Amino acid sequence: MGQRGKEIIKIDLSELITDLNKAYADEWLAYYQYWVGAQVAKGPMKEAVIAELNEHAADELRHAQMLSERIIQLGGTPILTPKDWYSHTNCGYLEPSDPFVKKLLEQNIEGERCAINVYEKLIEKTKDKDFVTYNMAIEILEDEIEHEEDMESLLEDISFINLK
Ligand code: FE
Numbered sequence: 001m002g003q004r005g006k007e008i009i010k011i012d013l014s015e016l017i018t019d020l021n022k023a024y025a026d027e028w029l030a031y032y033q034y035w036v037g038a039q040v041a042k043g044p045m046k047e048a049v050i051a052e053l054n055e056h057a058a059d060e061l062r063h064a065q066m067l068s069e070r071i072i073q074l075g076g077t078p079i080l081t082p083k084d085w086y087s088h089t090n091c092g093y094l095e096p097s098d099p100f101v102k103k104l105l106e107q108n109i110e111g112e113r114c115a116i117n118v119y120e121k122l123i124e125k126t127k128d129k130d131f132v133t134y135n136m137a138i139e140i141l142e143d144e145i146e147h148e149e150d151m152e153s154l155l156e157d158i159s160f161i162n163l164k
């Protein structure tokens with residue numbers, strides 16, 4: 001990033017890059033959790049669930065891309081090896097060892113709630129201090145809020161099965 005672009009950032013740069021790399025690790029793990037969940041999913045409304053899981057996987061990969069671009073712009077390096085995702089992640093990884101759709105949705109809701117917390121904190125931290133990262137975090141937060149809602153509403157629809 002150029003001289004003036006750097007000057008307008010009013011928070012500690014190395015701390016910011018660390019925060020962004022932690023979110024970056026979260027996004028890759030979320031991507032894989034959705035992607036592999038879509039491969040193994042079983043149960044009622046499977047088709048609708050799989051379509052949503054695949055859509056969210058694509059969103060998480062796009063978030064990883066956005067974070068990587070900002071990390072590089074700030075003079076940092078995105079995590080270069082997958083084994084480091086585990087030591088950096090905020091939200092961890094919930095292995096979809098039970099392929100039942102309800103279980104997958106519950107795990108992904110937990111992940112989305114954690115992601116919402118992560119971006120809420122990043123937004124608060126960068127507010128009035130780093131406009132570009134702030135805007136990016138808001139853009140990602142909007143997606144995570146939508147993801148949580150989509151998963152909750154699928155879970156609700158599935159809960160109506162067997163009631164009539
Ligand atoms: Fe995401």
Ligand code: FE
Nearest residue numbers: 112115144147
């Ligand atoms: Fe998400």
Ligand code: MG
Nearest residue numbers: 052055147150
């Ligand atoms: Mg969706």
